[in-house]
Amino acid sequence: MWCTKSAAERVYLVRTLISMSIYVLVTAIVSWIFAHRHPQGALVYLLAVLPALPIFAVIASLGKYLVEEKDEFVRTVLVQCSLWATAVVLAFATCLGSLQKYVPSVNKSPGLQNYWVFVVWFLAFAAAQPLVRWRYK
């Protein structure tokens, strides 16, 4: 399977894996600091921003892959998948916003928080790939 991937795709997968690993690690560390060290002042804002930085790296990695990939069909599939993922995540964020405003218990639920938005985008992006490819069969 690995050998059937283009050089650009292999580089993209490595870049994305590294960026996602950093995202998970930073999110875990920041969550631990908030839970156990109770930071205050400017440090709170700095810590809140840190998990968002690897997200730029993940999206930049996808953008670089779109430039480097020579197979135009693969590029088309990727663009469609990212649009599907964006649609899903915008719908998710809109629903979440309504629930947070009108259902007070949602704000206390750790499973329904805004920081899941990126995870939802990434999962939707992955899930869209076989579906989009299936449409071209």
Added chain:
Amino acid sequence: MKNRLRVLRAEKNWSQADLAERLEVSRQSVNAIETGKFDPSLPLAFRLARLFEMTIEQIFTDDGST
């Protein structure tokens, strides 16, 4: 856009993977073009034409759908 790619490939006795390798694209790309669900760009259409030693018009037919 209709095309004769499947017939031309069969005449050469190439699999989709063989053609994909010659074009430096994925096998799924060849399949999507053959089924008419994905229209190749002009550069890829020229590469196909050169590979089969034909003109683009001899491979692809504009069905007027777009």
